[in-house]
Amino acid sequence: MEVKGRAPGKIILAGEHAVVHGAAAIAASIDLYTEVHLALRPSGQEDDLLEIDLKDMKLNLSWPCSQLKEVLGDCSGDTTLPRLCTSEKLDLLSGIVAEKKLPQENIQLSSGLCAFLFLYTSILGFKPGKAVVTSELPMGSGLGSSASFCVALSGALIALSEKLFLNANEKKIDLELVSKWAYEGERIIHGKPSGIDNTVSTFGNMIKFKKEVTKTNSITPVNSTTPLKMLITDTRVGRNTKSLVASVSERALRHPHAMSSIFDAINSISDELALLVESPAADQVAISEKEEKLMELMQMNQGLLQCIGVSHESIETVVRTTMKEKLVSKLTGAGGGGCVLTYVPTCILPLYGLFCPLSFFLQSELSAAVTENIISQIEECGFRCFTVEVGGSGLQVFSC
Ligand SMILES: Nc1ncnc2c1ncn2[C@@H]1O[C@H](COP(=O)(O)OP(=O)(O)OP(=O)(O)O)[C@@H](O)[C@H]1O
Ligand SMILES: C[C@@](O)(CCO)CC(=O)[O-]
Numbered sequence: 177m178e179v180k181g182r183a184p185g186k187i188i189l190a191g192e193h194a195v196v197h198g199a200a201a202i203a204a205s206i207d208l209y210t211e212v213h214l215a216l217r218p219s220g221q222e223d224d225l226l227e228i229d230l231k232d233m234k235l236n237l238s239w240p241c242s243q244l245k246e247v248l249g250d251c252s253g254d255t256t257l258p259r260l261c262t263s264e265k266l267d268l269l270s271g272i273v274a275e276k277k278l279p280q281e282n283i284q285l286s287s288g289l290c291a292f293l294f295l296y297t298s299i300l301g302f303k304p305g306k307a308v309v310t311s312e313l314p315m316g317s318g319l320g321s322s323a324s325f326c327v328a329l330s331g332a333l334i335a336l337s338e339k340l341f342l343n344a345n346e347k348k349i350d351l352e353l354v355s356k357w358a359y360e361g362e363r364i365i366h367g368k369p370s371g372i373d374n375t376v377s378t379f380g381n382m383i384k385f386k387k388e389v390t391k392t393n394s395i396t397p398v399n400s401t402t403p404l405k406m407l408i409t410d411t412r413v414g415r416n417t418k419s420l421v422a423s424v425s426e427r428a429l430r431h432p433h434a435m436s437s438i439f440d441a442i443n444s445i446s447d448e449l450a451l452l453v454e455s456p457a458a459d460q461v462a463i464s465e466k467e468e469k470l471m472e473l474m475q476m477n478q479g480l481l482q483c484i485g486v487s488h489e490s491i492e493t494v495v496r497t498t499m500k501e502k503l504v505s506k507l508t509g510a511g512g513g514g515c516v517l518t519y520v521p522t523c524i525l526p527l528y529g530l531f532c533p534l535s536f537f538l539q540s541e542l543s544a545a546v547t548e549n550i551i552s553q554i555e556e557c558g559f560r561c562f563t564v565e566v567g568g569s570g571l572q573v574f575s576c
């Protein structure tokens with residue numbers, strides 16, 4: 177039996193990092209995906225391998241299932257109750273991965289491979305199989321590559337374990353369950369994730385997310401009344417979400433009151449942004465007012481992200497370059513390099529002090545010209561730009 181899981185990356189419009197500390201954040205899926213194709217090997221065959229083929233990295237690794245069983249011990253359990261990967265188990269998994277002596281340029285994949293082995297053996301046990309992984313997302317850049325990998329993989333594993341596509345089984349995939357397993361994978365990669373990335377990758381669209389300690393997380397759909405056009409710049413500066421999240425927590429320990437005020441301010445920005453995105457705007461004047469407010473909120477959020485220490489010279493370069501054209505940018509995801517969002521308003525004339533309500537054609541022509549000009553200035557700095565569709569579908573699972 178073979179299945180394919182496909183899950184999107186994401187952008188965070190407001191609230192990254194603060195969300196780990198209990199503030200609200202707004203995230204939306206984007207139209208860039210990770211796919212995991214999963215096939216079980218027929219039982220009774222000589223080779224009892226568990227294999228992973230990371231196509232984009234041209235990296236193929238395998239482990240005999242008998243060896244995994246010997247090292248990891250019993251991994252069975254109720255698959256409907258996602259389990260935490262204990263630190264003892266993580267040490268065992270890290271040892272199994274370290275034996276493969278990954279080339280230095282791929283060393284950051286170790287945590288992803290530990291998450292793979294943990295999720296596979298927890299959900300399917302030691303059944304021989306093969307996973308083929310491809311992704312359109314730049315890895316480790318703030319667009320949720322780790323979450324989309326964990327969600328696509330968990331979706332495929334649950335579909336196989338519940339034999340979803342066999343014998344006219346009409347049961348639908350349990351998205352809550354997938355998201356919870358993916359969260360356990362994210363924990364291996366991120367250390368202390370809030371859960372926003374796996375949630376938006378699983379369910380898609382735009383959400384307001386707030387982590388709750390004693391009850392279930394609060395997840396509210398945000399229904400945007402206007403399409404949001406985002407230009408994304410990949411600064412190509414490598415970073416790692418786990419260490420950035422840890423550095424913010426350390427700063428919060430050093431300056432608890434100041435940091436808690438910043439997290440509160442970010443919470444208010446997220447609340448206001450969600451209301452704004454959902455508010456109707458009947459005419460060009462209302463649309464342009466709404467867009468200006470949105471840009472102001474993004475600008476304030478970027479300033480606060482700089483305050484908590486997760487901006488970077490490369491991010492500030494993008495912020496300054498777009499500011500010259502009166503556009504606003506903010507980092508997205510964990511920061512420290514990675515990707516930057518630039519909001520491209522539909523009403524660009526008011527930014528230049530001009531107002532022309534009838535000329536929609538002129539607006540879109542000018543918007544395209546300004547965007548092109550900005551892209552060429554940003555790319556001169558050695559960065560890469562692309563645009564994305566915001567708020568599409570979440571996890572999809574197919575039978576192959
Ligand atoms: N396609 C993939 N295959 C295997 N591992 C992956 C894949 N995509 C991501 N990973 C794992 O996730 C790590 C990157 O996760 P990280 O959380 O640092 O960045 P991100 O998810 O892209 O950004 P952010 O969390 O800020 O949105 C990689 O180093 C790797 O271990
Ligand atoms: C930096 C962070 O807030 C978002 C990463 O996309 C971490 C998290 O919420 O898990």
Ligand SMILES: [Mg+2]
Nearest residue numbers: 320322323417
């Ligand atoms: Mg991540």
